Amino acid sequence: MRQSQLFTKTRKDAPKDEVAKNAQLLIRAGYVYKEMAGAYTYLPLGLRVLSKIQGIIREEVNALGGQEMLLTSLQDKKLWERTNRWSDAVVDNWFKTKLANGTDVGLAFTHEEPLTHLLSEYVNSYRDLPFSAYQFQTKFRNEARAKSGIMRGREFLMKDLYSFSKDDAEHKAYYEKAKVAYKNIFERVGLGDRTYMTFALGGSFSKFSHEYQTVTDAGEDLIYIDEKKGIAVNKEALTDEVLAEIGVNRADLVEKKAVEVGNIFSLGTKFSSALELNYKDEKGEMKPVVMGCYGIGLGRIMGTVVEALSDDKGIVWPESIAPFKAHLIVVDSKDGAAARAAADKLYAQLTKAGIETLCDDRDQRPGEKFADSDLMGIPYRIVVSDKTIAAGAHELKHRASGKIEQLSESDLIARLK
């Protein structure tokens, strides 16, 4: 991609009403646009990052056996009345509206009901289980207070996975596999070293649920970490009984601020019973399906990465989710022609080699290009100028470490591949 063609531009100042670091940097660098409180548009750069995150999650969940589908956002009131979740007294963040004929509908804030109901038409036998399905979908939640930039909006893209098992043992096995998939996901998006599986209270169907909490000062939650064991407990679960159960000493715990980037929990037969999702076992006996639910907020991951990894110059993306791998910067000289030609040639080579490159071909002074590059946070910066041409080498700078190397074209391409 040529930067002269890229929508949109960087800016020096963030709007004064954005206080959250993630929103300030993402707006300044041109990744997102704020439509209204709690609703952000993803611009081309932002969408590239979001798609990378999505790709990683998709791979890991597919490996878990999840089948991707896309459910509707419009929700049927009748279904939710059957589980007693339609009433505002029970769920207070519904966006509700009416069809032209007066029928009540809701905008989905989660999807247990419709998916469970859908499956009840297809799952009849133990042979149909276990099964799991997931989607990436915009969830709508009428939050009393949107906050923290893209970390907590009124609409947000979420991966929600639901598992359906014959019994508790089968569910438990799936749940354990999901934990591994989640660990892989947070590892791969670049948050592995600061994300902890956190024990939380489980509700009526299991002792615990598990939150995935990423340590950052921007976090809203307090978690208590056993760094040696690599696990944590949240505030509600911080009791002697729980600590004994999971084998953690209170003395080993460190309190830290963290943000919940994902969570998994067992649903038991709550929804399958209410919505009659049953199956016949080998003996012909009718049994309710045992369910689990597994969520991840994609925008929240993106915001958390910005919060956790950026520096005073701007964003620092992990390679795995960066919008581009390389940022090729042309520094014009007096006549400009030589550097331009060399950069065009290199850009073609990089593209041919499959290295995603943003080429800053704008007619701007070097200082501005470097500042923009740091702000945008693309992992590798390549500079082509009269100086590099004279030296017969390309300059490669690593955004995260600041390390600079001089490389030949072939070495450069080999390095970035």
Add this chain to the structure above:
RNA sequence: CGGGGCGUGGUGUAACGGCUAACAUGCUUCACUUGGGAUGAAGUGACUCCGGGUUCGAAUCCCGGCGCCCCGACCA
């Protein structure tokens, strides 16, 4: 939802109740410049959030609304 704060060109700021609402930045044009957000010149861009009120006179004071941010309660 409770509490607090703030609304002025696209963005960031200024303006005692009193002149054509100022400065920076952005954007357009020209010149010059090219390894860390240059420089000069000329342009462009605001019913001062909306609606009422007080006043000879309101960006400024008062009332109401809307919007935005922060703290709390709740969530990916």
